[in-house]
Amino acid sequence: MSAATLNSVSQSLSAQEIKESKRNLKRRKLLAILFVAPLVFFILAAFVAPIGTMLYRSFYHPTVAQLVPETLTQLERWDSQSGAIPDKKTLITFTLELKQLAKARTAGKLAEEINRALPGSSSLIKFSARKLKKLDEQLLANNGDQRLLEFKKGKWGDPDLWQAIKQSGSVFTDRYYLTALDLKRDSSGSIVQRDTKIYLKLYWKSLKIALYITLLTILIGFPLSYYLATAKTKTANILMVFVLLPFWTSLLVRTTSWIALLQTNGVVNSTLQSLHIISDPLEMLYSQFSTILAMTHILLPFMILPLYSVMKGIDPSYYRAALSLGGKPIPAFIRIYMPMTLPGISAGSLLVFIISIGYYITPALVGGTDGQMISNIIAFHMQSSNNWELAAALGSLLLGLIIIIYWIYDRLVGVSNIKLG
Amino acid sequence: MSIEDHYVQFKNVKKSYDQKLLVVKDFNLDIKKGEFVTLLGPSGSGKTTCLMMLAGFESVTSGEIIINGQPVNNIAPYHRNIGMVFQHYALFPHMTIAENLAYPLQVRKMPSHEVDKKVADSLALVELDQFGKRYPGQLSGGQKQRVALARSLIFEPSIVLMDEPLGALDKNLREQMQFEIKRLHADLGFTAVYVTHDQTEALTMSDRIAVFEDGVVQQCASPTILYEQPSNSFVADFIGENNHIKGKISSVNAGIAQVMLDCGTQVNAQTYGIDQADELCILAIRPENLFIANENRTFENTIKANFVARLYVGDSIRYFFKLPSGEELMIKALNDQDAPLFQENALVELTWATDKGLVLDRSK
Numbered sequence: 097m098s099a100a101t102l103n104s105v106s107q108s109l110s111a112q113e114i115k116e117s118k119r120n121l122k123r124r125k126l127l128a129i130l131f132v133a134p135l136v137f138f139i140l141a142a143f144v145a146p147i148g149t150m151l152y153r154s155f156y157h158p159t160v161a162q163l164v165p166e167t168l169t170q171l172e173r174w175d176s177q178s179g180a181i182p183d184k185k186t187l188i189t190f191t192l193e194l195k196q197l198a199k200a201r202t203a204g205k206l207a208e209e210i211n212r213a214l215p216g217s218s219s220l221i222k223f224s225a226r227k228l229k230k231l232d233e234q235l236l237a238n239n240g241d242q243r244l245l246e247f248k249k250g251k252w253g254d255p256d257l258w259q260a261i262k263q264s265g266s267v268f269t270d271r272y273y274l275t276a277l278d279l280k281r282d283s284s285g286s287i288v289q290r291d292t293k294i295y296l297k298l299y300w301k302s303l304k305i306a307l308y309i310t311l312l313t314i315l316i317g318f319p320l321s322y323y324l325a326t327a328k329t330k331t332a333n334i335l336m337v338f339v340l341l342p343f344w345t346s347l348l349v350r351t352t353s354w355i356a357l358l359q360t361n362g363v364v365n366s367t368l369q370s371l372h373i374i375s376d377p378l379e380m381l382y383s384q385f386s387t388i389l390a391m392t393h394i395l396l397p398f399m400i401l402p403l404y405s406v407m408k409g410i411d412p413s414y415y416r417a418a419l420s421l422g423g424k425p426i427p428a429f430i431r432i433y434m435p436m437t438l439p440g441i442s443a444g445s446l447l448v449f450i451i452s453i454g455y456y457i458t459p460a461l462v463g464g465t466d467g468q469m470i471s472n473i474i475a476f477h478m479q480s481s482n483n484w485e486l487a488a489a490l491g492s493l494l495l496g497l498i499i500i501i502y503w504i505y506d507r508l509v510g511v512s513n514i515k516l517g
Numbered sequence: 518m519s520i521e522d523h524y525v526q527f528k529n530v531k532k533s534y535d536q537k538l539l540v541v542k543d544f545n546l547d548i549k550k551g552e553f554v555t556l557l558g559p560s561g562s563g564k565t566t567c568l569m570m571l572a573g574f575e576s577v578t579s580g581e582i583i584i585n586g587q588p589v590n591n592i593a594p595y596h597r598n599i600g601m602v603f604q605h606y607a608l609f610p611h612m613t614i615a616e617n618l619a620y621p622l623q624v625r626k627m628p629s630h631e632v633d634k635k636v637a638d639s640l641a642l643v644e645l646d647q648f649g650k651r652y653p654g655q656l657s658g659g660q661k662q663r664v665a666l667a668r669s670l671i672f673e674p675s676i677v678l679m680d681e682p683l684g685a686l687d688k689n690l691r692e693q694m695q696f697e698i699k700r701l702h703a704d705l706g707f708t709a710v711y712v713t714h715d716q717t718e719a720l721t722m723s724d725r726i727a728v729f730e731d732g733v734v735q736q737c738a739s740p741t742i743l744y745e746q747p748s749n750s751f752v753a754d755f756i757g758e759n760n761h762i763k764g765k766i767s768s769v770n771a772g773i774a775q776v777m778l779d780c781g782t783q784v785n786a787q788t789y790g791i792d793q794a795d796e797l798c799i800l801a802i803r804p805e806n807l808f809i810a811n812e813n814r815t816f817e818n819t820i821k822a823n824f825v826a827r828l829y830v831g832d833s834i835r836y837f838f839k840l841p842s843g844e845e846l847m848i849k850a851l852n853d854q855d856a857p858l859f860q861e862n863a864l865v866e867l868t869w870a871t872d873k874g875l876v877l878d879r880s881k
């Protein structure tokens with residue numbers, strides 16, 4: 097009885113103690129938040145925000161809707177399947193809006209947008225805009241539709257053109273994703289394959305290149321890491337510097353040095369020629385070969401470091417135990433040692449694969465046309481063709497691809513098995 | 518002398534890792550078939566190195582290791598057929614317990630139904646019948662140790678090496694495992710070479726103990742001899758506790774030396790081999806053999822010392838005294854009625870039997 101009383105007394109805290117410990121807990125939480133604040137800031141500012149914008153841009157596209165809002169409202173009544181062009185009222189509204197655009201010098205923008213949906217329509221729109229600019233507004237309000245249909249031998253009589261305007265006008269669009277997947281909508285609005293596959297091929301090629309690079313880094317990195325992990329400390333330290341050396345030089349320097357090595361009259365070719373092994377220089381630069389070679393070199397440390405750290409942590413007595421139990425050196429190595437390095441191999445592979453699938457600089461510099469990867473085409477759409485929406489869609493798909501790979505990896509190996517150091 | 522009497526032989530074995538410093542200096546040891554021999558010594562004294570040379574994982578710098586009449590210096594570890602238990606078990610973490618046990622049989626190309634049977638027997642041997650499907654990570658330290666032991670025995674090696682196999686276990690489990698290892702040794706009759714730095718473990722388990730210090734074997738003998746007749750003060754100190762009193766031999770007669778202690782008292786003590794008159798020596802007396810003299814208990818030798826402290830240990834009481842010549846003495850007395858109390862610095866008479874005092878070399 098008295099023991100029970102004693103227990104109940106010692107097991108509950110007084111109100112004062114509870115308050116005290118709550119305050120302590122709060123203080124510790126605050127401190128923890130302060131510690132992770134920089135990380136959270138970087139993630140928000142440099143990761144979540146830009147990726148969010150990118151995702152948004154890839155399907156939100158209000159340009160046309162802002163340029164010709166009235167026309168689009170009118171077009172809602174029009175049945176695109178009917179085979180006829182929209183009614184008179186719609187056409188008049190459009191001529192008036194186009195005239196306004198011509199005055200504001202933004203007709204070119206509209207032309208560019210519609211041209212994406214229906215190639216070849218740009219010149220018609222620009223031409224019409226120039227003509228309409230000179231015509232009287234009152235006149236157009238009465239019979240603008242007739243005027244419009246006179247331009248360029250009645251090209252405005254094509255329902256596909258109006259279909260294109262209607263399509264471009266929707267604020268939210270899957271158009272860029274369709275393009276990025278080599279698909280399109282036909283005039284009836286159903287999704288069909290495009291005749292030429294561009295982007296799927298590129299995704300596939302990027303995956304393949306990334307896979308080759310990953311395999312090559314394992315092939316080169318595994319023996320090297322094993323040697324590093326088992327060598328004397330002094331030797332291992334020196335070799336480690338060699339492994340890390342690339343990190344101390346600029347990525348550009350490392351890539352351009354491959355150009356110097358591989359180009360037509362570069363080091364490799366002139367050496368082979370002077371040794372009379374080949375008579376004509378080999379075309380090694382600007383190919384898939386050079387991309388894979390240079391990227392394997394650049395990404396090798398990302399394989400070696402996790403592998404090395406895992407191997408360093410493997411007690412040599414496992415292998416010794418296998419030998420003492422009668423295992424021959426090579427079978428014992430494969431059956432006992434190699435499985436223990438799996439966390440390192442998988443961490444390294446995931447790193448190398450994910451980094452290489454989205455790699456940009458090296459394929460851009462040494463890849464030529466054959467060695468281009470998906471990020472190069474993304475960059476092209478951002479810098480040259482000014483089609484940011486398509487770039488965003490391509491980028492989002494790449495992100496999705498990486499997430500899928502990560503998910504598969506997690507299913508097969510388990511992310512908790514990753515060991516980076 | 519049959520070949521069974523020197524089943525394993527180390528002959529003038531030396532080992533250096535860096536071609537400069539000798540880690541093992543001229544190691545000689547003959548091990549009988551079925552014997553349980555322990556290499557005992559402080560950390561870094563070269564025990565593991567000797568074991569690794571026997572297992573074939575380290576090369577022998579000079580000298581020869583012979584097993585069953587065959588020099589094995591150039592035989593690869595996987596051909597030596599020696600079982601080995603590692604300190605941290607070295608169970609393969611990606612294989613189940615049953616797979617771990619099956620490994621040595623599979624590499625010997627044993628048919629799978631035989632493997633299954635042997636694995637089951639082996640699990641039963643170490644009382645882990647239910648654990649075959651588990652992974653090493655799901656076992657406690659003691660269970661892992663038993664599996665490691667079973668795995669080293671399953672292919673019926675004639676020699677089993679154990680390198681501090683119980684080092685990672687707590688005290689109760691250690692004692693239980695010591696018992697288990699002894700049981701397996703008695704049942705299966707393998708030759709065991711055991712490494713430990715724990716003298717109690719060595720004393721309780723071994724037929725013979727080789728005491729290492731700095732790559733040199735100081736003494737190799739049975740536990741009794743080692744404890745009662747240590748050949749030098751390193752062994753005397755390393756195996757159990759000891760009191761040391763400096764002195765000089767006056768004369769020796771029939772294994773009994775008359776020793777003049779530095780504090781001026783003349784005493785008698787056993788001597789083995791140290792018999793030069795006027796030779797400087799050390800008198801060693803174990804704390805449990807030294808007593809506080811009273812009317813009921815006085816032995817041949819007595820000495821007077823100043824009381825320093827009394828330490829209560831539970832089952833025993835330790836007394837600390839100081840001799841006029843400066844040496845400290847310790848007494849381990851039973852905790853019974855006549856464990857007296859003293860004033861600080863009180864002059865107390867201590868006593869011991871002649872055959873419990875041992876004369877040792879001063880140079881060590």
Ligand SMILES: Nc1ncnc2c1ncn2[C@@H]1O[C@H](COP(=O)(O)OP(=O)(O)O)[C@@H](O)[C@H]1O
Pocket residue numbers: 534540558559560561562563564565566567
């Ligand atoms: N692989 C090695 N390379 C170099 N020195 C070693 C190696 N293994 C052990 N040593 C050295 O050899 C000495 C004896 O080590 P060891 O045989 O492990 O002693 P013990 O097992 O008695 O603790 C130590 O000084 C240790 O530093």
Ligand SMILES: [Mg+2]
Pocket residue numbers: 561564565566
């Ligand atoms: Mg050791």
